[in-house]
Amino acid sequence: MKLKSIIAILTATFISTSVWGGHHACDYKNKEELTMLSNSYDAWKAVTNAMASCGNFTATLDKDFQQKHSDALAANPSLYDIVGISNGSITPLINAGTVRPLDDLVKKYGSQLLPNQLIKIDGKIMAIAMSVNNQHMMYREDIFSKLGISEPKTWSDVLSAAEKIKASGMVEYPYGGAFKSGWNIAEEFVNMYLGNGGSFFGSGNAPAINNAMGVKSLETLKKLTAYMDPEYLASDSTYAQKQMQQEKIAMGVLWATRAAAMDNAEESKVVGKIKMVSAPMGDARPASSLWWDGIAIAKNISDAEAEAAFQVIMEGIDKEMVKANNDKAVWLIDGYKAGKSAMGAKMTADNGAVPYPSGTRMGAMHGALGTVVPDFLTGKKSAKETLAAIEDAYIAKAKEQGLM
Amino acid sequence: MKNRDFIFFVGPSLVAMFVCIAIPLMFVLEQSFFVNKKVYKEVEVESCVAGFTGQICSVEMQTKPQLDEKGEIITQKEFVGLESYERLINFDAVKKAFWQQNFLELENVKFFSALRFTVTFCLITLPFVIILGLVIALTVNNLLSSLKGPIIFVSLLPFIITPIIGALSIRWLFVGDGIITAFLEWLTNSNISMFSNSWTLELMMILYRIWHVCPFAFIVFYAGLQTINKEMLESAIVDGANRYHRLRFIIIPHLMPLIVFVSLIHLMDSYRVFEEIIAFSSDAYVISLQWLTYDFLRLDDTGNRYISSASASSILTMIGISILLYPLIKKTWNDYREGKL
Numbered sequence: 093m094k095l096k097s098i099i100a101i102l103t104a105t106f107i108s109t110s111v112w113g114g115h116h117a118c119d120y121k122n123k124e125e126l127t128m129l130s131n132s133y134d135a136w137k138a139v140t141n142a143m144a145s146c147g148n149f150t151a152t153l154d155k156d157f158q159q160k161h162s163d164a165l166a167a168n169p170s171l172y173d174i175v176g177i178s179n180g181s182i183t184p185l186i187n188a189g190t191v192r193p194l195d196d197l198v199k200k201y202g203s204q205l206l207p208n209q210l211i212k213i214d215g216k217i218m219a220i221a222m223s224v225n226n227q228h229m230m231y232r233e234d235i236f237s238k239l240g241i242s243e244p245k246t247w248s249d250v251l252s253a254a255e256k257i258k259a260s261g262m263v264e265y266p267y268g269g270a271f272k273s274g275w276n277i278a279e280e281f282v283n284m285y286l287g288n289g290g291s292f293f294g295s296g297n298a299p300a301i302n303n304a305m306g307v308k309s310l311e312t313l314k315k316l317t318a319y320m321d322p323e324y325l326a327s328d329s330t331y332a333q334k335q336m337q338q339e340k341i342a343m344g345v346l347w348a349t350r351a352a353a354m355d356n357a358e359e360s361k362v363v364g365k366i367k368m369v370s371a372p373m374g375d376a377r378p379a380s381s382l383w384w385d386g387i388a389i390a391k392n393i394s395d396a397e398a399e400a401a402f403q404v405i406m407e408g409i410d411k412e413m414v415k416a417n418n419d420k421a422v423w424l425i426d427g428y429k430a431g432k433s434a435m436g437a438k439m440t441a442d443n444g445a446v447p448y449p450s451g452t453r454m455g456a457m458h459g460a461l462g463t464v465v466p467d468f469l470t471g472k473k474s475a476k477e478t479l480a481a482i483e484d485a486y487i488a489k490a491k492e493q494g495l496m
Numbered sequence: 497m498k499n500r501d502f503i504f505f506v507g508p509s510l511v512a513m514f515v516c517i518a519i520p521l522m523f524v525l526e527q528s529f530f531v532n533k534k535v536y537k538e539v540e541v542e543s544c545v546a547g548f549t550g551q552i553c554s555v556e557m558q559t560k561p562q563l564d565e566k567g568e569i570i571t572q573k574e575f576v577g578l579e580s581y582e583r584l585i586n587f588d589a590v591k592k593a594f595w596q597q598n599f600l601e602l603e604n605v606k607f608f609s610a611l612r613f614t615v616t617f618c619l620i621t622l623p624f625v626i627i628l629g630l631v632i633a634l635t636v637n638n639l640l641s642s643l644k645g646p647i648i649f650v651s652l653l654p655f656i657i658t659p660i661i662g663a664l665s666i667r668w669l670f671v672g673d674g675i676i677t678a679f680l681e682w683l684t685n686s687n688i689s690m691f692s693n694s695w696t697l698e699l700m701m702i703l704y705r706i707w708h709v710c711p712f713a714f715i716v717f718y719a720g721l722q723t724i725n726k727e728m729l730e731s732a733i734v735d736g737a738n739r740y741h742r743l744r745f746i747i748i749p750h751l752m753p754l755i756v757f758v759s760l761i762h763l764m765d766s767y768r769v770f771e772e773i774i775a776f777s778s779d780a781y782v783i784s785l786q787w788l789t790y791d792f793l794r795l796d797d798t799g800n801r802y803i804s805s806a807s808a809s810s811i812l813t814m815i816g817i818s819i820l821l822y823p824l825i826k827k828t829w830n831d832y833r834e835g836k837l
Binding site: 158159162179180181183184185187188189207208209210211212213214215221224272273274275277297321322323324325326382384386391422424437438441442447450451452453454455456458459463466467469470472473477481488489491492493494495 | 531533534535536541542543544545546547548549550551552553558559560561563567569572580583603604606671672687689690691692694776777778779780781791794795796797798799800802804805
C-alpha cells in the first residue's frame, strides 16, 4: 500500500470517528485540565462524551468506581475534579466532606437546571442530578399474549406466569435478574423488603429485619430462583440484560438504564417485543427503590478548576445531549421526552416506590445482606437463621465502625 | 563458605525481610487487637433528592461521622483484645460443634467454611502437581533433543498466563452458555451448570490450579534430572535394575530436596487461593481465607473498611500456613542437621 493511501485511510477514519464521537458542540472553551470518575453505563458514556467536547477533559468510566472515589477525593489535591455519583455512592463523600457545595456556581452558571435536579443536603446543593433510575419489570409481550397471560402486577402473578412459561418451553428460563452475590443480591432483598413495607433499623442503629416481612422477602426471592438460570448467583445486571436480549428469559426486574438496550438492534434479538411496566407489588408498595444519578465536584481542588468543572458539567447535561441520547436514561434534564423505555420506571414511581434509604448504617447493612442472603438461596440456612445471621453480620460491622 | 562471607551474602536480604515483612506483620498483629472507631453523632438532616415528577424532601435523623477542624473524620483507637478474632471464629459455634460432635455445622461460620475449602484445596492439588510435574519432566527428558525445546515451551505456557486471565478463560469456557458447557450439554442431552454447585466449582478450581502450576513443578524437576549422575544409572542397569527400580531408588531420592522445595512453594501459594474465587464469582458457594480478608478490606457503600477484622483474618491465615508447612520445614531442618543438604 502506498503511503498516500494509508494517509487517506487514516484521515477518513479520524474524520468518521470525530463525526461519531464528537458531534456535540460545546459553547464553553475549557482551559483547565479536568478529570472525572464515574460509573460506566450508557448514560455516563453519553454525558462524558458531551463534556469531552469542551476540551482538556478526560473521564474514567469504571463500574467499580465506588471502590476508588472515597480515597481519590480525600487526597489533596483531589485525584479527580468531578465525580459521577448516585444517592448511594454520595454518602461516603458527604460523610468525609470531600465534595463541595455548589450553590454559588448554580446561581452563576446553572440557569438551565430544573429545581428537581438540585440535590440539597442540609440546605446546601451538593450535587446536580441528571437522571433517575429504578428496577422495574420488563417482559416479552409476544410470549405473554401467545400464552394468554396478563401483565404481572404482583409477585404471585409473576410466579404463576413463570410456571406457565416454563410449561410452554418457549424460553430457556422464564425469569432473570441481577442476583449476583454481593451488592446485587443485597439490592434485590432491599427492594423486596421495602415492597413488603419493612424498615431496616430500630432505635440506636440496631438492625430490625428479623421479622415476617424479612422471611417473606427471602421466600419470594427463593421461589423466583426456581425459574432462573441455576447460575443466578453469578448473574449481574449486564448478564441479565444479555439473557433478555438473546431470548433466554421471558421476564425480569431489571434496571431502567438497561431498558433502551432491549430495542438496540445491534445487540438485541427482541427489538419491539419487550414491554416495560411497574415493578411487581409487594404487600405495601412496588418491590423497587428509587435512585438518582448525578454529578458532584471535589472539594480539594482550586476554585478556578471548580468553576471550569461546573461549566463543563453544564455542557455535558444540556438539552443537546439529551436530544441525542433521549432513551439512554430517564433524564431529569430539560428537553427530555419520556419514551416507551421509560414507562416502567415511571409506573414504578407512580405506584409509590420509595427512595433507597441510603446512609451510613445502610452501607453496613447492604454489605451484610450481600454476603449472607446467598446462604438462604443455596439452602445452607433457613429463613430465620439467615435473617439472624444478617443481623449478626451487620452488628459486627456496625461495632467495628463505631455505629453501635 | 566462611561465616563472614555468609553474612555478607544473606545480610541484605535479611534486612529487606525485616523491613518489608516483619515490621508490617507486627503492625497487622497490632491492628487486629484494636479498632478505629469513628465518632458518630445523630444529626437532623434536611435533604431534598430528585424524584420523578418533583423533589422529595425530608427531614430525618441520620448518623454522621464528626469532622475535626481540618475536615478529617475523627477516629478513636480502642483496644478490643480478641474481639475481632472472636467475631471471625465464633467460639460459641465451635463449642457447640464439639459438644454435639457435629462439625458440619461449623460450615455456617464463614471462617470455617473458608478454612475447610482452603485446606482441602491445598492438600488435593499438591500430590497431583508433584506427580504430574515429575511425569512430564521424565517424559520430556526422554524425548529426542530436537523435540525438547518446543515441548518445553508449550508445557510452560499455562504457568506464563496471568492467573486471573487463565481463571477467567476457564469461566467463559464453562459458564452457562460457554463452548464446553454447550458441547457437553449437546453430548449428554442434559442441562449442565457448573457454577451453581459448590462441588463443581471446587472441582473446576482444583483442575485449573493443577493445570496452572504443573509446569512449575515440571521445570524444576527437569532441571534436577540434568544433574543426575549418568554413570550411576548405567551401573544400575548393569546390575539389573529396571525402570521402576531406577526411579524409586536413584531418581526420586536425588530429586527429594526439589520435591520438598516445590511442595513448600505450592502449599504457600495455594493456601492463598484467591483469583479463582474472584474469576468464578464463587463467593456464594465457595470462599477461601484470602478472599475473606479481601472482603473485609473492600469498601462498603459508606466508604468503610474493616481493618481490624481483616488483620485478624490475615494473622489466622499466617498461623494456618505455618502449621501446614511445619512438617516440611522440620524435615528440611533435620536433613540439614544430619548433613544431607
